[in-house]
Structure formats: structure tokens, C-alpha cells
Amino acid sequence: MESDDQATRRLVEVATSIDSAAQALANQPSTSSALDEVVAQALATIPSAEHAGITLLRGEGFVTIASSDALPERVDHAQYELAEGPCVDATTRDQVFRGEDLGCDTRWPRFAPRAEALGIRSMLAVPLFQHDERTGALNLYAGTAGAFDEQDEAVAIIFGAQASLALDRAQEHESAQQYEDALDNSRVISTAVGILMGSRGLTNEQAMDQLRKASQRLNRKVSDLAETIAYTGELPGGGDAGRRRSEEAT
Numbered sequence: 713m714e715s716d717d718q719a720t721r722r723l724v725e726v727a728t729s730i731d732s733a734a735q736a737l738a739n740q741p742s743t744s745s746a747l748d749e750v751v752a753q754a755l756a757t758i759p760s761a762e763h764a765g766i767t768l769l770r771g772e773g774f775v776t777i778a779s780s781d782a783l784p785e786r787v788d789h790a791q792y793e794l795a796e797g798p799c800v801d802a803t804t805r806d807q808v809f810r811g812e813d814l815g816c817d818t819r820w821p822r823f824a825p826r827a828e829a830l831g832i833r834s835m836l837a838v839p840l841f842q843h844d845e846r847t848g849a850l851n852l853y854a855g856t857a858g859a860f861d862e863q864d865e866a867v868a869i870i871f872g873a874q875a876s877l878a879l880d881r882a883q884e885h886e887s888a889q890q891y892e893d894a895l896d897n898s899r900v901i902s903t904a905v906g907i908l909m910g911s912r913g914l915t916n917e918q919a920m921d922q923l924r925k926a927s928q929r930l931n932r933k934v935s936d937l938a939e940t941i942a943y944t945g946e947l948p949g950g951g952d953a954g955r956r957r958s959e960e961a962t
Contacts, residue, residue: 744777744778746875746878747766747777747778747875747878748778750766750778750850750871750874750875750878751764751765751766751778751779751780751850752764752780753871754850754852754867754868754871755780755852757867757871758852758860758864758867758868760834760854760859760860760861760864761836761852761853761854761859761860761864762853762854762855762859763779763780763781763783763784763787763832763852763853763854764779764780764784764850764851764852764853765778765779765780765784765785765788765850765851765853766778766779766840766848766849766850766851766875767788767799767803767848767849767851768840768847768848769803769846769847769848773792774788774791774792774799774800774803774848776788776789777848783830783831783832783853784851784853786830787826787827787830787832787835787853788851790823790826790827790830791823794820794822794823794826796820796821796822796823797820797823797827797835798810798811798820798835798836798837798849798851799835799837799849799851801819801837802837802838802839802849802851803837803839803840803846803847803848803849804846805839806839806841806846807839808836808837808838808839808865808868808869809835809836809837810834810835810836810837810860810865811824811827811834811835811836812834812857812858812860813833813834813857813858814827814828814832814833814834814835814857815828815833815857831855832853832854832855833854833855833856833857833859834853834854834855834856834857834858834859834860835851835852835853835854836851836852836860836864836865836868837849837850837851837852838850838851838865838868838869838871838872839872840872840875840876841876847876849872850868850871850872850875852864852868900935900938900939900942901923901934901935901938903938903941903942904919904923904937904938904939904941904942905919905920905923905938906919907941907942907945908922908923908941908947911945922947923937923938923941923947926947926948930948932948
């Protein structure tokens with residue numbers, strides 16, 4: 713058991729590591745690199761952890777999005793295949809799961825022997841959340857039984873919160889980017905429609921109809937065609953049929 717001085721020193725070290733991890737996380741250029749950083753920092757801060765990884769929900773399944781090495785992916789794959797294990801439960805049941813000795817853990821009767829065969833006896837899985845919705849788990853692995861204690865669990869929860877924050881930021885960035893893309897597409901489509909209306913004497917509805925039909929005929933996105941029209945002033949492959957129909961109508 714740790715003395716008070718040892719516990720205090722460890723808490724100071726942990727606080728310093730977490731502060732460094734937060735600064736490093738803020739400087740990552742992508743979600744993938746941010747999650748890799750969380751995995752690396754968690755592994756460096758929790759001495760009893762020999763491997764680390766992050767599981768995310770994807771549709772109705774799971775994927776290991778970040779890992780310290782190849783072993784977490786192999787252990788995780790066994791959990792995904794069997795639909796049981798600490799990371800599956802942490803993800804789906806919104807609570808921390810600690811496997812003290814997977815060699816004899818009755819909570820996961822099929823996964824436990826698979827984990828032991830892969831050289832893993834202890835696991836600690838912390839749930840991750842994205843905008844308050846469960847989204848995955850931060851997983852720590854060790855080859856010895858009873859590797860993780862309550863203090864390890866508390867530190868892992870903090871790193872789990874950092875991973876959740878990285879996911880939140882990624883979703884916000886993606887939503888903002890999608891909004892900007894939608895605005896850009898709307899602007900270029902409006903420009904293309906205006907060009908068709910002016911060059912072919914079409915109404916707004918007729919110009920949009922020609923754009924949609926050309927999109928289907930040429931198997932190109934409406935926004936891509938609109939960019940071409942905005943650049944060239946012509947509807948690709950459109951010929952003069954639209955103009956003749958408009959003239960005949962008048």
C-alpha cells in the first residue's frame with residue numbers, strides 16, 4: 713500500500729501529465745491524431761497499463777480507432793466478435809468496467825479465455841461520450857492479474873473525458889464544415905441557374921430542371937455541374953435544346 717507521501721507524489725505527477733496531455737491534445741491537427749495522443753498519454757501516465765486503445769461505435773458495430781500497438785486490436789476484435797467484454801460493456805452500458813483477472817472472470821465467459829490466450833489478464837474500460845451520447849470506450853490492458861486500482865480508474869476517467877472532448881470538437885468542426893459546404897454549393901448553384909436563365913431565356917424553374925436532368929444524364933453532382941457552368945457559362949452536354957425549347961415556348 714502506498715504511503716501518504718507516495719500517493720501525493722503520484723497525484724502531482726498525474727496532474728502534470730494530464731496538463732501536458734491537454735496542451736498536446738489542443739495542438740493536434742486531426743481527430744485521429746488527437747485520439748492517438750490520448751492513448752499515448754494515458755499509457756505514459758498509468759504505469760500498470762501495458763497497452764491502450766480507443767473503441768468507437770460505428771452504426772451497430774464497433775471499431776478500434778486508435779491503439780498503442782497491434783495487441784489491443786486483436787483483443788478488441790475478440791470482444792466485437794463475441795459481443796462481450798469490458799470495452800463492449802463500457803460502451804453500451806455507460807459505466808466503467810474493470811476486469812481484475814480475466815482468466816476467471818465470469819462476467820465474460822467466452823471472451824475471458826480468449827483474452828488470456830492473447831496474454832491479457834487485466835482490463836480497464838472507460839466509456840466515452842459525444843454530446844452526452846455514448847460513443848465508445850478508452851481501454852487499458854495488462855498481462856498481469858489485478859493490474860489496475862481505483863486511482864488508475866480515476867486517472868483513466870480523466871483521459872476518457874479528454875477523448876470525449878476531442879470527439880465533440882471533431883463533430884462540431886464537421887457540422888460547421890458541412891454547413892459551409894452547403895452554403896458554397898447553394899451559392900454556386902444559384903450562380904449557374906442565373907447564367908442559364910440569362911443565356912437561354914429560361915425561368916428559374918426551367919433552369920433548375922435543366923440542371924437536374926443534366927446531372928442525371930451525365931452522372932455528375934448538381935453542384936459539380938454548377939461549378940462548370942459558373943466557370944464556362946455553358947451547360948456541359950446541353951447543346952441548344954434548352955434554348956430552342958424556350959424560344960419555341962415564346
